[in-house]
Amino acid sequence: MSTQPAAGAAGRSASLYIEQVELIRVAMPLKKPFTTSFGTTTARDVVLVRVQAGGAEGWGELTAMAEPLYNEETVETALIILERHLIPLVLGRTFGHPREVSGAWRAVRRHYMAKAALETACWDAWARLKGIPLARALGGDKDRVPVGVSIGIPQSRRIEDLLREIEGFLAAGYRRIKVKIEPGWDVEVAREIRRAFGDIPLMLDANSAYTLEDADHLQRLDEFGLMMIEQPLAHDDIVDHARLQARLQTPICLDESIHSVDDARRALDLGACRIINVKVGRIGGHAAMQDLHDFCRSRGVPLWCGGMLETGVGRLHNVALTTLPGFTLPGDTAGSDRYWHEDIIEPPVSVDGDGTIRVPEGPGLGHAVREDLVERLARERRIFRAEGGTG
Ligand code: OSB
Numbered sequence: 600m601s602t603q604p605a606a607g608a609a610g611r612s613a614s615l616y617i618e619q620v621e622l623i624r625v626a627m628p629l630k631k632p633f634t635t636s637f638g639t640t641t642a643r644d645v646v647l648v649r650v651q652a653g654g655a656e657g658w659g660e661l662t663a664m665a666e667p668l669y670n671e672e673t674v675e676t677a678l679i680i681l682e683r684h685l686i687p688l689v690l691g692r693t694f695g696h697p698r699e700v701s702g703a704w705r706a707v708r709r710h711y712m713a714k715a716a717l718e719t720a721c722w723d724a725w726a727r728l729k730g731i732p733l734a735r736a737l738g739g740d741k742d743r744v745p746v747g748v749s750i751g752i753p754q755s756r757r758i759e760d761l762l763r764e765i766e767g768f769l770a771a772g773y774r775r776i777k778v779k780i781e782p783g784w785d786v787e788v789a790r791e792i793r794r795a796f797g798d799i800p801l802m803l804d805a806n807s808a809y810t811l812e813d814a815d816h817l818q819r820l821d822e823f824g825l826m827m828i829e830q831p832l833a834h835d836d837i838v839d840h841a842r843l844q845a846r847l848q849t850p851i852c853l854d855e856s857i858h859s860v861d862d863a864r865r866a867l868d869l870g871a872c873r874i875i876n877v878k879v880g881r882i883g884g885h886a887a888m889q890d891l892h893d894f895c896r897s898r899g900v901p902l903w904c905g906g907m908l909e910t911g912v913g914r915l916h917n918v919a920l921t922t923l924p925g926f927t928l929p930g931d932t933a934g935s936d937r938y939w940h941e942d943i944i945e946p947p948v949s950v951d952g953d954g955t956i957r958v959p960e961g962p963g964l965g966h967a968v969r970e971d972l973v974e975r976l977a978r979e980r981r982i983f984r985a986e987g988g989t990g
């Protein structure tokens with residue numbers, strides 16, 4: 600393989616010679632537990648990926664959870680896939696463009712979050728090499744993105760506690776409220792939110808807690824004029840979702856079921872959803888995100904950016920991808936203070952009073968990673984260098 604180092608100056612032709620990849624595992628306790636229909640998360644076990652390429656550095660974040668409850672990946676399966684399969688396929692290679700990186704592991708099936716952690720770090724390195732914001736490198740053009748917030752099931756299971764939380768986020772300017780539901784925490788919750796806050800932009804996320812047998816029950820949600828209901832049925836289903844969508848006025852948005860353009864095409868052709876939540880980890884990287892974006896835009900399907908309780912690194916990747924024109928709905932890209940007392944980036948991501956985040960203008964992710972804090976929180980670090988590399 601070719602191994603010449605790349606030119607580094609802005610605007611010059613650049614290429615990505617992958618010199619070194621570092622995996623840094625950090626423990627990040629959440630401000631408070633986050634509960635969905637599949638379980639409660641109290642802390643994130645985060646793997647940061649730092650790539651050295653052509654003289655620039657790029658950062659990515661693994662969005663897999665500690666347990667295989669949202670999807671089949673876990674932090675530990677992703678570490679194995681990264682170390683034994685993905686990193687060896689890119690180390691010491693030169694890519695003309697970050698869109699080519701995923702070609703290196705075309706034969707590796709699934710493990711989308713492991714792939715995305717490494718691929719997104721390469722995009723950041725590329726944008727820094729070119730001296731442009733990641734948002735521009737990805738083809739985005741917004742300078743602000745509107746944001747919503749995802750609210751878990753309260754530990755107390757009291758609707759008043761949920762209403763108080765919603766009130767706080769509305770006061771902070773958030774443009775859309777998403778509430779997690781499960782059987783026993785759904786119709787009454789929607790009714791009370793409408794009673795308390797009127798016609799706010801509201802949606803529900805079930806994380807696959809229902810089956811088609813619940814269709815009559817789910818139909819009762821139609822009276823609340825929801826923006827959408829996210830992933831009501833099985834994580835691997837599109838057929839039952841199509842049957843359910845035919846019976847609901849509320850648009851279905853798929854999250855867990857969509858890993859590729861082909862998944863989206865099949866789901867849309869079947870009528871399984873009308874909106875898609877895009878998570879760069881769930882689909883394997885920014886190149887896949889661009890492909891899914893272009894396809895959905897050509898079909899007129901609204902997109903928004905989902906979240907996985909990311910630290911600042913993943914959060915900034917999400918802000919950057921939301922600048923693509925097909926992202927027409929507020930995402931789950933809340934500010935750093937939604938989950939963290941102290942984020943690992945400087946400055947943290949902040950939401951302005953109008954419910955938008957300003958897109959960074961500096962190169963790459965546009966905020967610095969706080970290496971001192973990462974150092975303090977690091978539980979494990981592993982470095983992989985290209986043979987004969989200078990890293
Ligand atoms: O389904 O969108 C989801 C968090 C973890 C796993 C799955 C989901 C979520 C969220 C939170 O809804 C999104 C966020 O604020 O990062």
Ligand code: MG
Nearest residue numbers: 804829830854
């Ligand atoms: Mg979801």
